[in-house]
Amino acid sequence: MGYEIYVRSFADSDGDGIGDLAGITSRLDYLSWLGVDALWLTPFYPSPGHDHGYDVSDYRAVAPHHGSLQDFDTLVSAAHQRGLRVIVDIVPNHTSIKHRWFASARRDPDGPERHRYLWADPGPGGRPPNNWRSHFGGPAWTLDEQSGQYWCHLFLPEQPDLNWRNPVVREDFESILHFWIDRGVDGFRVDVAHGLFKDTELRDNPQIAPLADGMHPFEVFDAFEHRYDMYQTETTDIYRRWNHICAPRQVMLLGEVDAPWPDRMSHYVAPGVLDQGFLLWAARAGWSPEALLKMVRVMHEGLPQGVSWVLSNHDRPRPASRFGGGEVGAQRALAVTTLFMAVGGTPFLYQGEELGLTDGTLRHGTYDPVPVETAGAIHGRDGCRTPMPWDTSPHNGFSTSDPWIDSEPRPPQQTVAGQRADPDAPIHRYRSLLALRRKHPDMWRAPLEWIETSDPLVAALRRGSIALVANLSDHRTHVSLGSPGWQPVFANRQGSRLDSATSEAISVPAETTVVLTRGS
Ligand code: BGC
Numbered sequence: 001m002g003y004e005i006y007v008r009s010f011a012d013s014d015g016d017g018i019g020d021l022a023g024i025t026s027r028l029d030y031l032s033w034l035g036v037d038a039l040w041l042t043p044f045y046p047s048p049g050h051d052h053g054y055d056v057s058d059y060r061a062v063a064p065h066h067g068s069l070q071d072f073d074t075l076v077s078a079a080h081q082r083g084l085r086v087i088v089d090i091v092p093n094h095t096s097i098k099h100r101w102f103a104s105a106r107r108d109p110d111g112p113e114r115h116r117y118l119w120a121d122p123g124p125g126g127r128p129p130n131n132w133r134s135h136f137g138g139p140a141w142t143l144d145e146q147s148g149q150y151w152c153h154l155f156l157p158e159q160p161d162l163n164w165r166n167p168v169v170r171e172d173f174e175s176i177l178h179f180w181i182d183r184g185v186d187g188f189r190v191d192v193a194h195g196l197f198k199d200t201e202l203r204d205n206p207q208i209a210p211l212a213d214g215m216h217p218f219e220v221f222d223a224f225e226h227r228y229d230m231y232q233t234e235t236t237d238i239y240r241r242w243n244h245i246c247a248p249r250q251v252m253l254l255g256e257v258d259a260p261w262p263d264r265m266s267h268y269v270a271p272g273v274l275d276q277g278f279l280l281w282a283a284r285a286g287w288s289p290e291a292l293l294k295m296v297r298v299m300h301e302g303l304p305q306g307v308s309w310v311l312s313n314h315d316r317p318r319p320a321s322r323f324g325g326g327e328v329g330a331q332r333a334l335a336v337t338t339l340f341m342a343v344g345g346t347p348f349l350y351q352g353e354e355l356g357l358t359d360g361t362l363r364h365g366t367y368d369p370v371p372v373e374t375a376g377a378i379h380g381r382d383g384c385r386t387p388m389p390w391d392t393s394p395h396n397g398f399s400t401s402d403p404w405i406d407s408e409p410r411p412p413q414q415t416v417a418g419q420r421a422d423p424d425a426p427i428h429r430y431r432s433l434l435a436l437r438r439k440h441p442d443m444w445r446a447p448l449e450w451i452e453t454s455d456p457l458v459a460a461l462r463r464g465s466i467a468l469v470a471n472l473s474d475h476r477t478h479v480s481l482g483s484p485g486w487q488p489v490f491a492n493r494q495g496s497r498l499d500s501a502t503s504e505a506i507s508v509p510a511e512t513t514v515v516l517t518r519g520s
Pocket of ligand 1: 091314
């Protein structure tokens with residue numbers, strides 16, 4: 001089981017209000033107690049912070065507010081002592097506008113450095129070269145007044161896209177991989193892994209839906225088929241090369257692949273390419289059980305071990321908020337996470353998900369720099385980025401001074417310390433679930449057989465000595481498991497009444513996922 005750490009907001013050791021690597025080291029015992037196996041750290045590299053670290057200005061260093069390379073080495077060795085693996089984020093689609101590569105590229109339009117990035121002459125009337133859009137709104141092109149050419153950026157203008165057809169870019173990134181592997185990392189999470197290459201002729205993307213005034217930039221982005229700005233076949237050649245570097249050292253490659261279709265995902269996630277892909281679909285969806293169960297089956301059939309299911313990350317409102325809020329939302333989130341344990345590759349929790357947290361409440365202002373840069377068009381990433389609530393000391397134990405993001409303190413029952421003291425709290429359900437997955441590798445390794453149910457809101461499966469029934473409907477259901485002798489060992493609801501034992505059918509309450517074992 002993996003655990004995403006949003007470094008800015010996890011634990012601050014030096015009292016500057018920003019989370020850091022030493023803070024993470026000080027909380028490793030907690031993560032071991034919880035039972036996770038691997039940590040994914042969001043970017044901690046030097047960055048001017050236009051996209052909170054996803055605009056990297058030096059790929060081989062640590063931003064001073066997050067610590068130092070020595071802190072990184074200490075963290076890795078302390079994690080390894082506890083059997084925890086460390087996965088770092090690598091951002092290859094774009095750099096920061098402040099990276100020295102971009103400075104040289106801009107300075108000398110005729111120099112060789114220019115070709116590290118994507119430049120193009122204006123279209124008719126001085127317009128951008130084609131119809132590509134930035135995820136964050138507006139065209140994916142910004143005019144460089146000095147040279148009269150546009151540079152390409154699928155995100156902010158301050159995140160210029162690299163030119164992956166340039167061998168120098170490939171070589172640089174391979175050397176960056178070596179740099180972190182030599183420091184002991186166990187994996188890379190590849191940001192925007194379906195990006196990187198662009199069409200050589202810079203053709204317009206086909207428009208597939210009408211545009212209207214006031215549309216959210218994500219909707220505008222989705223109104224185009226991304227045939228030419230993303231998903232280019234050459235991208236997988238890069239990951240094959242990376243796999244040659246990583247596989248012999250048992251270093252995992254985990255891509256953020258925005259492709260909720262197995263045929264597309266399987267270009268990237270395949271033997272010799274990326275080991276697993278984060279499927280973001282479920283981290284974006286509201287409470288839509290039928291669509292979710294369909295997606296789980298389709299993806300599992302196409303890529304049985306390749307999908308790393310996540311219900312949340314640092315980019316989207318927390319699942320408890322999206323699924324109805326409060327206790328209801330938290331129960332639904334755990335019901336789905338329980339299913340994720342048995343249907344794919346390595347699932348990940350996002351920090352605080354184990355507490356059943358809803359989004360934090362901001363006191364004032366907006367902190368994600370992207371809304372500021374996009375004049376408010378993109379919003380919604382602050383609530384899931386508020387500090388990890390450790391206890392009821394000032395700033396919930398995150399920092400000794402004001403955190404970088406000004407949010408309401410969490411009450412005791414939403415803190416790690418408060419929940420550890422309460423045997424009925426969500427943290428103990430998550431911990432039991434993680435322990436169960438560890439104890440029963442059949443849960444993710446044995447051949448999966450779906451048990452047919454007549455209700456599209458109910459999924460049931462067997463994997464060796466494990467059976468699982470996810471009843472995401474709003475009423476109790478009965479499922480025949482096909483053979484007797486199953487014992488329930490986990491349910492997302494404390495004290496759920498589960499009839500079972502030696503019978504071959506189980507009755508499962510509404511919005512409840514049950515795991516059963518046999519013969520162990
Ligand atoms: C990251 C976002 C970031 C974007 C651009 C995403 O995958 O999760 O936080 O804004 O990439 O780098």
